[in-house]
Amino acid sequence: MSRAGTKLDSKKVFCMKNILRYDENLYIINSELFTLTYGALVAQLLKDYENVEDVNKQLERMGYNMGIRLIEDFLARTGSGRCYDFRDTAEKIQTGFKIFLGITPTITNWSAAGDEFSLCFEANPLTEFVELPDHCLNLKYCNVLIGVLRGACEMVQMEIACWFVQDQLKNDNVTELRIKFIKRLEDAIPAGED
């Protein structure tokens, strides 16, 4: 652990503790402000970009930025250590959803090799009040989640890929998010630090 990232990390954790102490009872907020703010953001992106694919990409990028910071919050709050195996990871991701979005997706459809699973969402605060107009059928409305998961896992040295298999907004019964383990990142230097 001699890498340059150590110092920065401890500083960030310190900030997070400050927020916790400062804010214990305001830590949870009404989901509607979050839902509507996200909706306004997506609407703005659709206005700014001509192409729905670009909106998807931008949402994922934003999610990634959120994920790399959210993982610290997760670790500070749960005090959980390194994942033992990918099943362990799946459970921790589930816990993450519980803590941050107040929902518990179910873990299903494990691949035989144990490197792929699905998270199924019955309800999702991001999509409340949302109806996709016909010209947005290619929009991956919740793509921010994919970015968050990718960013968060990368910070704990795991490369994963994820994508939506089913989407309630596209009239499926559940929203299914597929997550696949790609590889362990060995002692990576945090992005942006050389």
Place this chain on the structure above:
Amino acid sequence: MTSITISAVRTRTSILDKSLSKGKGEVSLSCFALLFSELVQYCQNRVYTVPELQNKLAEIGTEVGHKITDLLVVREKAGKREIKLLNILLFIKSTVWKSLFGREADKLEHANDDERTYYIIEKEALVNKFISVPKDKGSLNCASFIAGIVEAILCDCGFQAKVTAHWHKGTTYMVKFDDAVVARDKQLEDR
């Protein structure tokens, strides 16, 4: 088992078929803070000056405000809008603030020197809590986003107004109503 397809189009359940949520859902503040920070950064990358940035945030806030008006009027007010100026301000100070931020705004004041101007004062705005304002952008106030929400609610309810956010006793939202709105309210009082 293969199902027989009768129609190429699956019937879509409209959002209006669902019942309105009670608004009890909760998410973590970190989620909102990080999302908001992404929103600010995104806007920042697309503008050159601080006022432009604030306008952009207000514009996005307006989108949120339009939705909130309908939502709260239907859910909390049984579909009835306020028609008195003071009542709509109180509605914002209490109902709107409570449902968005979990508590009422700290103060509502009327300007001494101008009957069109009101202030909604909040010691600590939620959106400013995690934003560290860079030194070269001292006047930046991300509460413009909330000002946008308030403005949209007022305008949607028929009270044309301009709402801006300022650093004063914490965060102050200055509400400046159109002359016509004030005149109409006086008429109502006379009756």
